Each structure stands twice: as C-alpha cells, then as structure tokens.
Amino acid sequence: MPERGAPRRTGAGAKLWAGRFLEPTNPLVDAYTSSLDVDRRMAAEDVRGSIAHARMLAKQGIIPNEDAEKIIEGLTQVAREIETGTFEMDERLEDVHMNVEARLAQLIGPEAAGRLHTARSRNDQVVTDLRLWLKTAIAETIAALHDLERALVEVATENRRVVMPGYTHLQRAQPVLLAHHLLAYFEMFERDIGRFADCYARTDVMGLGSGALAGVPYPIDREMVAQELEFSALSANSIDAVSDRDFVAEYLAAAAIAMMHLSRLAEEVVLWSTTEFGYVELPDAFSTGSSIMPQKKNPDVAELARGKTGRVYGALVSLLTTMKGLPLAYNRDMQEDKAPLFEAYDTLTSSLEVMSELMVNLRFRPLRMRRGSEGYLLATDIADYLTRKGMPFREAHNIVGRLVAYAEDEGRDLSRISLEEYRRFSPLFEADVLEIDVWTSVRSRDVIGGTAPRRVSAALRRARAILRRREEA
Numbered sequence: 314m315p316e317r318g319a320p321r322r323t324g325a326g327a328k329l330w331a332g333r334f335l336e337p338t339n340p341l342v343d344a345y346t347s348s349l350d351v352d353r354r355m356a357a358e359d360v361r362g363s364i365a366h367a368r369m370l371a372k373q374g375i376i377p378n379e380d381a382e383k384i385i386e387g388l389t390q391v392a393r394e395i396e397t398g399t400f401e402m403d404e405r406l407e408d409v410h411m412n413v414e415a416r417l418a419q420l421i422g423p424e425a426a427g428r429l430h431t432a433r434s435r436n437d438q439v440v441t442d443l444r445l446w447l448k449t450a451i452a453e454t455i456a457a458l459h460d461l462e463r464a465l466v467e468v469a470t471e472n473r474r475v476v477m478p479g480y481t482h483l484q485r486a487q488p489v490l491l492a493h494h495l496l497a498y499f500e501m502f503e504r505d506i507g508r509f510a511d512c513y514a515r516t517d518v519m520g521l522g523s524g525a526l527a528g529v530p531y532p533i534d535r536e537m538v539a540q541e542l543e544f545s546a547l548s549a550n551s552i553d554a555v556s557d558r559d560f561v562a563e564y565l566a567a568a569a570i571a572m573m574h575l576s577r578l579a580e581e582v583v584l585w586s587t588t589e590f591g592y593v594e595l596p597d598a599f600s601t602g603s604s605i606m607p608q609k610k611n612p613d614v615a616e617l618a619r620g621k622t623g624r625v626y627g628a629l630v631s632l633l634t635t636m637k638g639l640p641l642a643y644n645r646d647m648q649e650d651k652a653p654l655f656e657a658y659d660t661l662t663s664s665l666e667v668m669s670e671l672m673v674n675l676r677f678r679p680l681r682m683r684r685g686s687e688g689y690l691l692a693t694d695i696a697d698y699l700t701r702k703g704m705p706f707r708e709a710h711n712i713v714g715r716l717v718a719y720a721e722d723e724g725r726d727l728s729r730i731s732l733e734e735y736r737r738f739s740p741l742f743e744a745d746v747l748e749i750d751v752w753t754s755v756r757s758r759d760v761i762g763g764t765a766p767r768r769v770s771a772a773l774r775r776a777r778a779i780l781r782r783r784e785e786a
C-alpha cells in the first residue's frame with residue numbers, strides 16, 4: 314500500500330479521481346456504482362460537449378492551443394470509434410465520461426488529455442450530455458407522434474363515409490363518423506406534441522460552466538459553448554443547474570400521457586377486433602395465433618402497446634421518487650435518472666411506430682359498423698325531433714324513453730315502428746319522423762367540432778394542414 318505523500322499510480326486502470334485514496338475500490342462497489350451500461354448511450358453527446366468545452370478553453374487562453382488541438386483530434390477519433398462501434402469501454406471506469414477521458418489519454422497522452430477537465434465537473438458535464446441527448450430524443454418522439462397522426466388521418470380519409478356507433482359507458486350512444494372518432498385521437502396526439510415541444514424549450518438550456526455546483530474560477534465563455542452545442546439558453550443558477558432534472562420529469566410526464574392515449578387507441582383495436590364487435594379485421598402480419606386454439610388471431614401488438622404503458626408510468630414514478638427530498642446540489646442518486654428516461658423513450662417511440670403501421674393495415678368492416686349504429690341509437694334524434702316541434706326537451710326525453718321501452722317489448726327496432734304507433738306517444742309526430750336515420754343523425758350534428766360530414770371534412774383539412782406545416786418546418 315503506498316504511503317501518504319508517496320508518488321501515485323497513474324497508469325491505465327487508476328481512477329481519475331483516486332488522488333486522495335489509499336486503497337482500491339471494492340469490486341462490489343465498482344459494480345454497484347457503475348452506470349456505464351446505461352450511460353454509454355450518451356457517448357456521442359459526451360464527446361461533442363467535450364470538444365466544445367476544449368475549444369472554448371483554448372480560445373479563452375485557459376489551456377494551450379496545442380493541447381486543445383490534440384484534445385479535439387483525439388476526441389474526433391473517439392467519436393469515430395463510437396460511430397463504428399469499436400470504442401471499447403471499461404466497466405471499472407464507472408461511467409461514460411470517465412471512459413471517454415481515459416480513451417483520450419490513451420490516444421494523446423495524459424498530459425494534454427488531463428487539461429480537458431479544467432473548469433468543468435462531471436456534474437455539469439452529465440447534465441449537459443443528458444440535455445443534448447434528450448433534445449434529439451424529443452425531436453424523434455415528436456416525429457413518431459406525427460407519423461401516427463398521419464396514419465390516423467390517412468385511415469380517416471379513406472373511411473370518411475363510414476358511420477359507426479359512438480359509445481358512452483361502452484354502450485351504444487349515437488351514430489358518429491369513424492373519421493370523427495379517429496380524429497379524436499389526432500387531437501390527443503396533437504396535445505402530446507405540444508407537451509413535448511414545451512418540454513423541449515426547458516431542456517434546451519446549457520448547464521456547462523456551473524462546475525461542481527458553485528461555478529468555476531476561470532474566465533470561461535459560456536455563450537460560446539452554448540452556441541456551438543446549439544443550446545438556446547444558459548442556466549441562471551449553478552446550484553440549480555447541476556441538481557435540476559425537471560426536464561427529465563417533464564419528458565416522462567408527457568410520455569406517460571402519450572402512452573395513456575396510445576393505450577386507449579390500442580384498447581379500441583382490441584375491442585373492435587373481437588367477434589362481438591367485428592368492426593376491424595387484424596392483418597395477419599400484425600397478429601399471432603394460439604398454440605392450442607387453431608381459430609385464434611390475437612391482437613398482440615395492441616395488447617402490448619396497452620401493457621407497456623405500465624413501464625412508462627413506472628419510469629415517471631421512478632424518477633420523481635429518486636428526486637424527492639434530495640438536498641441541493643448533485644447527489645449520486647441522480648445517476649438513476651437515465652435508465653427510466655431511456656426505457657420510456659424506447660417504449661414510447663417503438664409503440665408509436667408499430668401502432669402507426671397497425672392502424673394503416675387494419676381492415677375496417679363498414680357494414681358491421683353501420684349496422685351497429687342503427688336502431689336505438691337514434692332515440693336522441695327522435696327526442697330532438699319533438700323538441701324542434703316545441704316540446705321541452707325533458708318531456709321529449711321521457712316520451713321517447715317510453716317509446717324505446719315499447720319497441721324493446723315488441724322486439725322491434727325503432728325503424729320498424731309505424732307512424733300510427735309513434736302518434737300514440739305524441740300527436741306531434743308526423744310522417745317525417747320516419748325519415749330519421751343514421752345519416753340525418755350525423756348530418757344534424759353540424760356544429761364546430763361535431764360529427765356532421767361537412768364538419769369532419771373540414772377537420773380533416775385542418776389536420777392535413779397541421780401535418781403539412783410541420784413537415785415543411
């Protein structure tokens with residue numbers, strides 16, 4: 314064991330922070346504290362951040378130009394190795410940051426490499442890497458939501474003349490257009506995109522320059538680094554900068570809500586594909602069979618999209634719980650922020666992607682949907698008919714309620730009730746009551762946001778314009 318004051322081991326394998334340590338770390342501790350398996354995913358961001366940092370250090374005269382050049386050359390080589398998958402990381406080196414720096418030292422020697430970490434701490438480094446990573450991830454999440462929206466608009470457009478029963482309490486309620494129903498999801502995913510865009514703005518803030526927590530005692534140029542890394546803003550408080558993970562929480566919250574929406578869509582696909590509903594037929598390529606029941610075709614993709622929602626909710630709760638009650642500033646607990654973030658991102662984007670494909674490949678069965686929308690679903694329309702003739706709606710509701718009970722007793726659909734029978738319930742009924750059908754019903758919902766075909770066509774035009782605008786941006 315080396316004595317205090319003795320020269321230290323500095324070769325490969327020595328920890329970069331081992332200066333004050335006399336004993337090596339217990340292997341259990343190495344394994345337990347390592348985050349490499351998770352944060353290796355940010356290797357490219359780590360290199361990018363370091364290059365910008367080194368360039369600034371040289372420009373400010375904080376490190377010699379020649380060293381900065383070597384550092385940048387070395388890091389560029391590391392970036393190539395990352396890209397080609399040849400960058401070999403060492404588990405004992407704790408995390409991706411240490412690995413990049415150690416590799417840099419191998420490439421350019423410890424002297425120049427040792428200057429890179431001037432005016433920086435892993436605390437402001439890790440948050441910068443994570444923000445860089447998340448900015449790209451948010452853009453990709455928005456793109457995946459956008460693609461699903463486009464799939465929904467496509468399916469809605471192809472089926473714009475299909476009527477289906479709208480439901481409340483999962484009971485048939487009123488006829489609606491299938492396109493109207495699908496566009497409801499368009500609205501949800503639009504709000505999701507809005508949430509991710511908001512989250513992007515708060516992620517787009519650079520913490521580098523905060524040091525460990527107090528700022529750094531060098532004349533750094535934070536603006537220069539932010540510009541190079543394409544951050545729109547600088548963190549305003551160094552303590553907050555290294556301890557803030559709100560942007561992760563926001564991403565996870567937005568992801569949880571988006572998965573909640575997706576799970577509702579998935580649930581409808583599951584329901585609609587049952588024999589009981591029979592509204593859609595699943596494409597073979599998106600279903601699986603049963604190992605025992607030869608007749609089965611299971612909606613596994615939709616079920617898994619529904620089921621994986623649990624992981625994303627779990628990720629949100631995991632992060633919030635990790636952050637809860639942490640004193641300022643950085644605490645090692647915060648290393649646990651990345652696993653849930655990556656998992657939520659992977660789950661959400663893969664679920665969005667496969668559900669988009671599933672939606673455009675569903676075969677709808679318009680006749681089944683149409684048949685499901687007839688009959689008692691027109692009861693509200695009949696009550697509205699009486700109301701238009703001057704009867705208070707409450708009274709009309711009551712009369713039509715009795716009419717429905719009568720038709721049910723007779724085992725007949727409302728369309729099989731004669732005018733003479735109608736008139737037994739109210740003298741206000743005239744021959745035109747027999748004209749009420751699913752089409753008069755949907756056409757009459759001619760209000761902003763209603764299911765009338767012309768309103769739905771307008772909604773489709775609006776949706777396409779939103780998609781187009783985003784694609785052009």
Ligand code: ARG
Nearest residue numbers: 348408435436439643647648
């Ligand atoms: N691996 C660490 C993390 O992800 C990097 C920051 C470590 N900072 C420290 N002071 N130990 O949080």
